[in-house]
Every structure is written in structure tokens, then in C-alpha cells.
Amino acid sequence: MSTERVSSFIDRHLFLLSRERNAEVERTSLVFSNCSPKLLEKKGLALNGLGIAGIRVGLGNKTLVELERPAAYHTITIFPPHTLRPGDLASIEENVVSNARSKKSTKSTRTPVREKLKPAVDGVIYKVSDSRITVAIGSSHSDLSDFEFPERCRVLKLVNSITYDRMENALKQLKKIVVSTPQSGVVEGFGRSRLVEVLLGMTTPLRVALTYNISFLDDSLNDSQKAAVRFALESVDVACIHGPPGTGKTHTLIEIIRQLTSITPVNPRPLRLLVCGASNLSVDNILERLLALPIPSQGTKLNVTRIGHPARVIPHQDALNATLEAQAERSDEAALAKDVKNEIETALSVLSGKGKGGKVLRGPERKRKWEEVHGLRKEYRRRERNVGKAVLRESQVVLATCHSSGGHQLRAEEFDVVIIDEATQALEAVCWVPIFKAKKLILAGDPKQLPPTVHSWPQSKDIASSSHSGTVSGTGVQMNSSGTASAAEQLEGLNGGGDDGNESDSTETEGSYASDAPGLTSSRGRYRVLTPPRTLELTMFERLEIMYGSEIKCMLTVQYRMHTKIAEFPSKVMYNSKLITHPSVASHLLLHLPNAATTSDVQDILENPIVFFDTAGCEYFERLEGDGDESSRCNENEATIVYNWVATLVAAGITPSQIGIITPYQAQVALLSSLLRSCYGSELEIGTVDGMQGREKEAVIISLVRSNDKREVGFLKDERRLNVAMTRARRHLCVIGDSSTVQHGSKYLKDWLLWLEENADILSAELD
Numbered sequence: 122m123s124t125e126r127v128s129s130f131i132d133r134h135l136f137l138l139s140r141e142r143n144a145e146v147e148r149t150s151l152v153f154s155n156c157s158p159k160l161l162e163k164k165g166l167a168l169n170g171l172g173i174a175g176i177r178v179g180l181g182n183k184t185l186v187e188l189e190r191p192a193a194y195h196t197i198t199i200f201p202p203h204t205l206r207p208g209d210l211a212s213i214e215e216n217v218v219s220n221a222r223s224k225k226s227t228k229s230t231r232t233p234v235r236e237k238l239k240p241a242v243d244g245v246i247y248k249v250s251d252s253r254i255t256v257a258i259g260s261s262h263s264d265l266s267d268f269e270f271p272e273r274c275r276v277l278k279l280v281n282s283i284t285y286d287r288m289e290n291a292l293k294q295l296k297k298i299v300v301s302t303p304q305s306g307v308v309e310g311f312g313r314s315r316l317v318e319v320l321l322g323m324t325t326p327l328r329v330a331l332t333y334n335i336s337f338l339d340d341s342l343n344d345s346q347k348a349a350v351r352f353a354l355e356s357v358d359v360a361c362i363h364g365p366p367g368t369g370k371t372h373t374l375i376e377i378i379r380q381l382t383s384i385t386p387v388n389p390r391p392l393r394l395l396v397c398g399a400s401n402l403s404v405d406n407i408l409e410r411l412l413a414l415p416i417p418s419q420g421t422k423l424n425v426t427r428i429g430h431p432a433r434v435i436p437h438q439d440a441l442n443a444t445l446e447a448q449a450e451r452s453d454e455a456a457l458a459k460d461v462k463n464e465i466e467t468a469l470s471v472l473s474g475k476g477k478g479g480k481v482l483r484g485p486e487r488k489r490k491w492e493e494v495h496g497l498r499k500e501y502r503r504r505e506r507n508v509g510k511a512v513l514r515e516s517q518v519v520l521a522t523c524h525s526s527g528g529h530q531l532r533a534e535e536f537d538v539v540i541i542d543e544a545t546q547a548l549e550a551v552c553w554v555p556i557f558k559a560k561k562l563i564l565a566g567d568p569k570q571l572p573p574t575v576h577s578w579p580q581s582k583d584i585a586s587s588s589h590s591g592t593v594s595g596t597g598v599q600m601n602s603s604g605t606a607s608a609a610e611q612l613e614g615l616n617g618g619g620d621d622g623n624e625s626d627s628t629e630t631e632g633s634y635a636s637d638a639p640g641l642t643s644s645r646g647r648y649r650v651l652t653p654p655r656t657l658e659l660t661m662f663e664r665l666e667i668m669y670g671s672e673i674k675c676m677l678t679v680q681y682r683m684h685t686k687i688a689e690f691p692s693k694v695m696y697n698s699k700l701i702t703h704p705s706v707a708s709h710l711l712l713h714l715p716n717a718a719t720t721s722d723v724q725d726i727l728e729n730p731i732v733f734f735d736t737a738g739c740e741y742f743e744r745l746e747g748d749g750d751e752s753s754r755c756n757e758n759e760a761t762i763v764y765n766w767v768a769t770l771v772a773a774g775i776t777p778s779q780i781g782i783i784t785p786y787q788a789q790v791a792l793l794s795s796l797l798r799s800c801y802g803s804e805l806e807i808g809t810v811d812g813m814q815g816r817e818k819e820a821v822i823i824s825l826v827r828s829n830d831k832r833e834v835g836f837l838k839d840e841r842r843l844n845v846a847m848t849r850a851r852r853h854l855c856v857i858g859d860s861s862t863v864q865h866g867s868k869y870l871k872d873w874l875l876w877l878e879e880n881a882d883i884l885s886a887e888l889d
């Protein structure tokens with residue numbers, strides 16, 4: 122494999138990333154520059170007219186600023202609807218009424234995302250309640266010293282451009298070590314390792330057959346899960362675990378972690394692992410399961426540390442206790458720093474006018490106090506850094522999002538294996554951030570569910586002008602109406618469309634798993650050359666499958682979520698009929714829930730796994746809401762059918778928390794919320810598909826929305842989106858849609874509607 126090819130691949134990635142960054146910056150700055158503070162609040166991006174309710178130090182020397190709507194300025198102290206959530210980057214600014222802005226941008230966002238008023242300070246949202254919001258400001262934040270906490274503030278949501286910086290740096294480092302160090306061979310450490318070469322198609326992946334019987338620590342594992350554990354252990358460089366919905370992907374990863382951290386015939390010492398996820402949620406999901414493991418009869422409890430801003434960690438005590446900050450705080454050395462922390466807190470109360478006597482410091486007195494805080498912080502940080510290093514030294518499993526694994530805490534840390542969960546929802550570039558730290562990689566995910574969110578799409582001129590081999594341009598890859606090309610389409614585009622889309626470089630394409638070294642499996646698989654991606658939607662997981670074939674992955678095949686009927690269509694169409702249903706859920710119905718009503722009039726409803734309200738011919742047409750980029754679609758009549766069906770289920774004893782409503786359009790979510798919230802509260806979940814990935818409900822109602830004369834189906838064309846929607850239901854799935862419109866969207870949609878006609882209970886969609 123020539124380094125030119127690797128170079129093209131990385132350049133294309135960098136090009137796509139910079140365009141994605143620009144798209145995001147553009148979107149946000151457009152909003153910020155065009156909107157008055159009032160409009161920003163209306164759009165849910167800001168909370169105006171706030172007052173400081175308190176300032177304290179917590180979460181590992183972070184300054185926690187609590188803000189609320191003072192009763193003096195607001196008749197209602199409850200916040201208006203907003204999108205500020207724990208973990209979001211946010212800025213506290215002086216509240217202004219006018220639209221005027223200074224030209225100065227802040228350091229921490231690094232890119233000119235917005236022009237911000239001074240004084241301002243950036244932080245991470247830690248807690249949000251109906252009437253109070255807490256922002257955690259990093260201890261090292263230099264802006265804090267200038268910030269005088271004005272009487273009236275506002276909190277503004279920010280774009281996180283540090284993520285882009287880290288991805289770009291990872292790719293640039295990759296280029297440096299591969300292209301500037303052209304000699305092949307294994308270089309350990311943060312350089313050109315065997316793993317890096319395998320991931321770039323420069324060396325073939327190896328599998329070493331285990332010569333002993335694995336003693337599984339979790340005896341509930343099914344055969345496909347056991348096979349996946351074995352596969353992960355036998356893979357020398359990289360293993361992909363394909364986990365369709367409800368197949369126990371996390372369950373399997375936990376066993377893999379336990380095996381790798383145990384002493385086995387091939388591991389004379391427990392290995393050290395870095396476990397990453399595409400999101401904080403996926404990391405915390407694994408963290409919680411690891412913390413719940415029993416202490417082994419021989420040996421000690423697994424030493425686990427969670428890296429990440431405590432504001433972004435799930436607010437459960439055990440999980441918070443596992444954070445690096447909390448562990449550092451509990452250590453002996455940290456106790457010595459406590460006094461310094463108290464002094465910082467006292468000084469901060471004085472600065473916010475809440476100290477003894479309530480006097481507000483001004484002028485030189487105020488400056489002196491800030492200098493004092495600065496000095497104290499420096500000292501505190503010095504002590505804290507040493508404590509952090511000591512904690513990490515003891516940690517066998519370190520957990521972080523891919524992005525936060527690039528932070529300063531792990532800068533010099535090395536691991537034996539890096540595991541990335543939800544890898545099919547992570548951009549390839551963000552996966553490279555942790556990869557340099559290990560010698561082996563395990564990816565888990567499902568390429569048949571939602572890909573990472575991408576805002577920028579290639580135009581033909583981008584493809585022609587970006588520096589990569591000519592295989593992508595002119596392949597005629599069709600984008601669907603939501604702008605997404607499926608992996609299959611991308612594969613077609615990347616490899617010229619044919620099954621044996623080999624390129625001219627036959628010595629490179631004719632690769633195989635090595636079979637000549639002793640102990641290696643002899644499975645042979647052709648692999649294609651490294652080709653620049655068409656879009657950022659192509660994940661590393663999918664790319665490896667494209668390069669090395671299905672032998673690079675192992676699929677979990679037994680699902681523990683859906684009734685057989687609900688699983689039938691997705692299994693057949695998305696998973697080649699390989700997804701089978703575990704007997705424990707195969708015939709479970711709403712009827713079997715302990716809270717289900719037992720009266721005979723509701724039995725029909727409760728024993729039906731799939732119902733379909735076909736609105737064809739009813740003329741329940743969709744409506745376009747809003748204009749321009751922000752337009753979305755809703756369908757009032759479908760919303761009424763949803764409303765009625767929820768009422769029917771609730772009358773049959775099903776609780777609102779057991780029901781989920783999924784629809785592809787935000788405007789339909791808003792319409793349904795306005796209809797249903799007042800009756801059923803927030804227990805009843807209503808959301809778009811994106812928010813429901815990884816979730817499940819006993820009963821799921823899908824409102825397809827699209828109904829028009831032009832037979833346009835928009836988002837519905839995306840098979841992965843629909844696959845996620847229809848695989849969330851455990852016992853009951855209700856679909857509402859207009860078959861006369863939807864069936865024209867794609868073959869997939871047509872097949873699904875035919876399948877529904879044959880297998881669902883078709884109910885009348887006529888409204889009285």
C-alpha cells in the first residue's frame with residue numbers, strides 16, 4: 122500500500138471535517154448574528170434576565186455558578202422552554218436588551234462561532250431544573266478573573282469546536298506517523314503501530330486461535346455472545362462486534378472487559394483497557410454495569426475510572442464516585458488541598474458580594490482578591506494533577522468518550538486495548554483520538570442503525586477538487602432526499618459498484634488473513650484498498666467491513682427485546698434473517714404485563730403485537746410548518762389517531778411510561794406534545810428517531826406523517842432511521858401512515874407496507 126493512498130485518505134477526511142466544522146459554525150453564527158437575545162431565548166438557545174443565586178466550588182475545583190430568574194424581574198420564575206442540557210457548553214454573559222455586539226470573540230471556543238459581549242465566561246452546564254441552572258466553570262479558566270458577575274446575566278448555548286480540533290489533530294498525527302515514517306514494521310508507543318497499519322490497510326489483520334477453553338464469567342451468555350467474546354480475544358489487532366437491536370452488545374462487551382482484565386493462559390497479567398463510547402450515555406451505560414459486577418471470589422474488584430467533566434457524567438452516586446475528580450478528591454493528598462479549596466470559596470463569595478457584610482469589592486481591592494484566587498487555584502491545580510496521575514496509575518479500566526480521551530489527563534497514558542462502543546455512531550476521525558493509545562482495537566455497533574449526524578454534504582465539485590484517487594467522482598452515487606447515502610450506496614460509490622470492485626493495484630487488493638504463521642486461523646478474505654470516504658457518514662466500522670469483508674466482524678444473533686412478529690421484518694430485510702428471537706420474549710404481549718387490564722373488551726388490543734392504521738384514501742394530508750431551513754412537517758389527523766390509540770392503550774391498563782411515540786419530524790413531535798403532554802405528563806415519551814436509538818418501550822406508536830399527492834417521502838427513505846423506529850417496541854407496535862404515498866418511496870418501504878398488510882391487524886383510520 123503506497124503512502125500516497127494513505128495521504129489521500131487522510132486529506133479527504135481533513136477536507137470533509139473542515140467543511141463540517143464550517144457548516145456548524147455557519148449555522149450557529151447565523152443564528153447568533155441574526156437573532157436578538159429575545160429571539161435566541163424563544164429558539165431555546167438562551168435564558169435571559171437571570172440573577173446569581175450562588176457560587177461554590179465543587180466537582181474537582183470547578184466553580185459552580187447557580188442562576189435563576191429573580192422574582193424582582195419576572196412574574197414567573199420558571200424558565201421558558203429551552204434546549205440547554207447538562208453537558209452542553211454555555212456562556213454566562215451580561216444580559217443585554219439590544220442587539221448590539223462587540224467584535225471580540227472568546228478564546229475557549231477557538232473559532233469565531235459568535236461575537237460575544239464582554240464580560241462573559243464559558244463553562245459546562247452541570248444541572249438544570251425548572252427554575253435554576255448551574256454552570257460549571259473550569260478552574261483554569263482565565264476569563265473568570267475578568268468576569269464581574271453582573272446583576273443581570275444570561276446563559277447562552279455554545280458550539281463545541283474543541284471536538285473538531287481534537288479530530289483534526291488526531292488525523293494530522295496519523296499522517297505524520299504514517300507518511301513521514303514510511304518504513305514498515307512495528308513501532309510501539311504512540312507511533313506507527315501494527316494496529317495503525319491494519320486500520321489503514323497496510324498490513325493484514327491477524328487472528329490467533331485460542332488453544333484453551335474460555336471460562337466465561339457470565340454464564341447467561343448465549344452462543345453468539347460467547348462466539349463474539351472468543352472472536353474479540355482471538356483478534357490480534359482489530360475486532361468488530363455487530364450488535365443488532367436488543368442482542369446484548371453491552372452485555373457482551375462487559376464479558377470481553379472481564380476476560381481481558383483477568384489472568385488467562387494467554388494473559389499472564391491483566392490487561393489495561395481504555396473503554397470509549399461515542400456519547401456520554403454509552404460510556405455511563407458500561408460504567409454502571411461494571412460497577413454493579415460482583416467482587417470476584419479470587420482477586421479484587423476491578424479498578425475503574427471515568428474521565429470526563431463531572432457535569433456530563435450520569436448523576437448517580439456510584440458513577441460520580443468513579444470519576445477521576447471524585448477519586449482524586451478522596452485521596453490523602455487531596456485532603457491537604459481542601460484548605461486551599463475553602464480559601465478559594467471564601468474569596469469567591471466575597472467577590473460575588475455574598476461574603477461577610479455583603480460588601481461588593483470594587484477597583485484595586487477587587488483586583489487584589491482575584492489575584493489571590495488565581496494564586497490559590499494554581500496551587501490547588503498542582504496538587505490535583507499529581508493526585509490525578511496517581512489515581513490513573515492504579516486504574517485497570519479507564520472510561521471516556523472518544524473525544525475526552527484526547528484530554529490532558531490521558532496525554533501520557535498507554536493501554537493494551539481500546540474498546541469503542543456505539544462505533545457506528547462515531548465519526549471515523551473521533552475514533553482515531555483514543556486509537557493511538559493502544560495496540561488493539563475492539564469496535565461495537567450496528568451499521569444498520571443511525572449513522573453519525575453530519576451537517577455538510579458533498580457537492581460534485583467538492584469531490585472532484587479534494588485530493589484523493591478518482592474512484593469516488595463520477596460513480597453516480599445517489600443521495601436520498603434526506604441527503605444520506607447508505608453504506609451500501611457508499612460502498613458502491615467507493616468501489617466502482619461491482620461486487621469485485623478491485624482496483625488496479627492487484628498485489629494490494631489480493632490480501633488475506635495471514636495463514637502461514639503457526640496458530641493463525643486460515644480464513645481467507647479479499648480486502649480492498651483504502652479509499653477516501655465520500656462522506657463523513659462512513660464510519661470506521663463500516664469501512665473496515667468494506668476493506669476486509671465480513672471476517673473482520675462477528676454478529677450477535679439473538680435478540681431479547683421484540684415479540685417474534687415485531688422482529689420479523691427487520692430481521693429479514695436488514696439482517697439477512699439472521700436475527701433470531703430469544704424464547705423468553707418470543708411471544709410476550711401487552712396482555713402479559715402485570716398492569717394490563719383483564720376485562721374482555723380490551724383483550725383484542727392487548728394481544729395484538731402489530732397494528733396498522735392505513736390512512737390511504739382518507740386525504741389526511743401532511744402540512745409544512747415553518748419556512749426555509751427550519752421547516753418541518755406535521756399531520757394533524759395522524760396526531761389525532763395517535764391521541765386516540767394512546768387513550769385506548771391507557772384505558773387497557775398500559776401506563777404512559779410504557780408507551781413511546783416516534784415520528785421522523787420535529788413539527789409532529791411538537792404537535793403531539795401539545796396534544797398529549799397535558800393528559801399524560803412527561804412519562805409518555807414523544808421523540809424523533811434520533812433520540813430513541815438504544816431505547817426500548819413496551820408499546821411504540823410510529824407516526825409516518827408523509828401523505829401527499831406528489832408521493833414524496835423525505836426522511837422515510839432512510840432505511841436505518843426506520844429500522845431504529847420499528848425495533849424499539851417490545852410487545853406492541855402501532856404504525857400510522859398513508860400507504861398510497863409511502864409505498865412509492867423505496868423498495869424497502871414498499872416491502873414493509875406489503876409485509877404490514879399481510880401481518881398486521883389493519884385498523885380503520887377513519888375519524889369520526
Ligand SMILES: Nc1ncnc2c1ncn2[C@@H]1O[C@H](COP(=O)(O)OP(=O)(O)OP(=O)(O)O)[C@@H](O)[C@H]1O
Binds near residue numbers: 371372816
Ligand atoms: N445472554 C443474555 N441472557 C439474558 N438476557 C440478556 C442476555 N444478553 C442480553 N440480555 C438482555 O437483553 C437486553 C439488551 O441487552 P443490552 O442492553 O446489553 O443490549 P444492547 O445490544 O447493548 O442494546 P441496544 O439494542 O439498545 O444497543 C437487556 O435487557 C439484557 O439484560
